[in-house]
Amino acid sequence: MKGQFVFASPAIALALLLATLAVFILGPVILIHMSPIIRVIFQLIAAVTIYDWIKNTVGPGILSLVISGILIYIFVIALPGLTAALWATYYVVGMGLASMFIWGFTIFSGKG
């Protein structure tokens, strides 16, 4: 890799990195704004995930239903775009995709 420049400069590599991350993080947000079906599917999955998490932590009962109801209203009904972005960020960062892009774009920038 020494002496080769796959990208013209580190600035272009950085711009491409940010664009890739933006596609991964804002893609789901734009999708749920464009398609009502995808939005409903995402809301269903998010609601079930929230209820399951609270039922496992608090235990089955009225309290878990009330808390999960409030959280589902806030994060699924009122702010689905924010939830989609946070969810996508969590997966992109948590599964190491962002690290892979950072290292990849840096190494292929080929300073030397």
Add this chain to the structure above:
Amino acid sequence: MGSLLINLLFGGVLEKFNLVILGLKLVILIFIVGWVRVHIGGGRWGTFIMLLIGYLALFKYWFLTGPIAIIYLLAISGITGLAMDVVFTRQYYTSGKGGLAGMEGGERDAEYANNPAFGAQNQIKANAIKRILKR
């Protein structure tokens, strides 16, 4: 312009900021309930401690626990690893050698081997290991 874009994309998140804070408080309450149930149990004492920690963390000292909770949530989602990646890749650009540590390690090893300070340190370490092995 930026706030308009954020509001359009995230469904009026800036106007519903109090709702987001309420959601964050509830998420932290769930963390507290989970921790107390695992470590103390769900009996009378557990409920009392849940309420006590919940009151202290979510109302009385929220100015302290709020930022800590945000940092905690970012840390468990792996943002710290991302920061480390950025630091290491910055080293790639600023080292002046055009390589990550280990990728073009031959030059780096030769440089260390020719450095008398590193040689002396390595000799000290080697002698210490020999002494330990002799025991």
